[in-house]
Amino acid sequence: MKMTISLPAGGSRLSELIIGPGTLDELPREILTRLGRRRAFWVWDANVRELWGERLPALQLGGAEHSEPILFAASETNKRLSSVEELARRLVEAGADRNSVLVAVGGGVTGDVVGFLASVYMRGIPCHQVPTTLLAQVDSSVGGKTGVDLPEGKNLLGSFHQPEAVWMDPRFLETLPAVELRQGMAEVVKTAMIGDARLWDYLEGHHEAIRRRDPEAVSRIVTACCAFKASVVEADEKEGGYRRILNFGHTIGHALERLSGYRVRHGDAVAVGMAVSAELSRRLGRLPDEAAARLIKLCEAWDLPTRVPSGYDPAAIVAALRSDKKRMGDVLHFILPVRIGEAIDYENLDETLLRRTLTDLSA
Ligand SMILES: NC(=O)c1ccc[n+]([C@@H]2O[C@H](COP(=O)([O-])OP(=O)(O)OC[C@H]3O[C@@H](n4cnc5c(N)ncnc54)[C@H](O)[C@@H]3O)[C@@H](O)[C@H]2O)c1
Numbered sequence: 007m008k009m010t011i012s013l014p015a016g017g018s019r020l021s022e023l024i025i026g027p028g029t030l031d032e033l034p035r036e037i038l039t040r041l042g043r044r045r046a047f048w049v050w051d052a053n054v055r056e057l058w059g060e061r062l063p064a065l066q067l068g069g070a071e072h073s074e075p076i077l078f079a080a081s082e083t084n085k086r087l088s089s090v091e092e093l094a095r096r097l098v099e100a101g102a103d104r105n106s107v108l109v110a111v112g113g114g115v116t117g118d119v120v121g122f123l124a125s126v127y128m129r130g131i132p133c134h135q136v137p138t139t140l141l142a143q144v145d146s147s148v149g150g151k152t153g154v155d156l157p158e159g160k161n162l163l164g165s166f167h168q169p170e171a172v173w174m175d176p177r178f179l180e181t182l183p184a185v186e187l188r189q190g191m192a193e194v195v196k197t198a199m200i201g202d203a204r205l206w207d208y209l210e211g212h213h214e215a216i217r218r219r220d221p222e223a224v225s226r227i228v229t230a231c232c233a234f235k236a237s238v239v240e241a242d243e244k245e246g247g248y249r250r251i252l253n254f255g256h257t258i259g260h261a262l263e264r265l266s267g268y269r270v271r272h273g274d275a276v277a278v279g280m281a282v283s284a285e286l287s288r289r290l291g292r293l294p295d296e297a298a299a300r301l302i303k304l305c306e307a308w309d310l311p312t313r314v315p316s317g318y319d320p321a322a323i324v325a326a327l328r329s330d331k332k333r334m335g336d337v338l339h340f341i342l343p344v345r346i347g348e349a350i351d352y353e354n355l356d357e358t359l360l361r362r363t364l365t366d367l368s369a
């Protein structure tokens with residue numbers, strides 16, 4: 007299966023998503039044909055290069071139009087402006103100019119850093135994304151958000167820069183550690199719950215195939231998630247309102263991540279946030295018991311946590327949400343599921359209900 011989704015990027019330009027096994031074999035040639043007279047500069051997550059550089063000789067073939075690979079030690083701690091500067095200097099040294107194109111190969115960190123670099127290098131050059139983690143394939147490589155962290159918080163510097171194309175091969179996931187697969191699955195479960203009941207049924211019925219990273223099964227879920235995210239982004243590229251739906255589980259998730267000093271991983275934090283939001287929705291009489299139970303069951307099947315970890319005071323979580331709200335200069339929004347495949351944007355949730363629910367769901 008190979009699927010192409012196009013989405014508008016900055017007006018009339020199209021950003022293409024190419025998904026399916028075999029994508030990688032065609033990648034260097036396909037990119038070359040799109041380049042015209044431009045030259046491509048490849049920035050690789052060093053781990054991915056180590057694992058896949060030799061397994062994919064086609065990527066090494068290159069040609070005069072491809073540069074030597076540039077390696078980036080991808081990690082959240084290196085998702086910094088200093089990395090952008092260092093990579094930019096390496097690009098200058100390698101001869102990249104205003105007519106060059108960047109290709110980012112790696113997970114979400116690499117995609118965010120290289121996407122940001124592309125948006126500012128010589129006032130902006132195009133980029134292609136080759137996401138290699140499930141999280142990057144289903145989430146971070148679609149939508150055009152790029153950025154780096156500051157010591158004061160994540161993603162505080164960034165830009166919107168739609169890639170020309172995103173190339174997704176499920177085979178990359180063969181080497182992905184289970185803990186990373188799980189982080190991506192949290193976003194997949196999120197997508198199914200807020201917008202795709204058919205994907206939900208697929209997830210319930212194809213657990214084993216996904217767990218063993220069957221290429222067809224992975225392509226199926228990546229395609230569904232990208233199609234949904236693309237449709238949301240198309241309707242609301244710059245996060246006016248509708249795009250907020252993607253934040254299901256993230257309001258509480260972000261608070262937990264921050265309170266833990268980022269020791270609780272993003273997908274795990276989002277899973278807890280989804281469980282709390284579902285329970286809130288159930289208590290408000292918006293979500294049937296059966297749907298709430300199915301969410302918990304699916305998260306548990308993926309070893310995703312569904313209770314607030316011990317040691318996190320509900321009052322501290324509520325306080326963190328309040329400070330988030332102040333920072334965003336906004337009312338507090340909760341995305342609440344109302345059935346499998348549909349969610350609503352709920353404002354001004356009662357804090358007492360929230361505190362009580364967090365207490366009841368504490369481990
Ligand atoms: N731009 C967006 O819209 C958006 C959305 C969600 C998340 N993000 C960002 O994405 C980042 C998280 O992305 P991530 O989870 O992909 O993290 P990551 O890029 O750090 O990758 C996780 C780990 O997996 C390794 N890895 C990557 N591909 C591999 C493969 N095929 N086999 C084996 N190991 C591999 C990496 O080297 C790294 O150690 C965060 O910084 C987050 O802010 C951005």
Ligand SMILES: [Zn+2]
Binds near residue numbers: 193
């Ligand atoms: Zn997320």
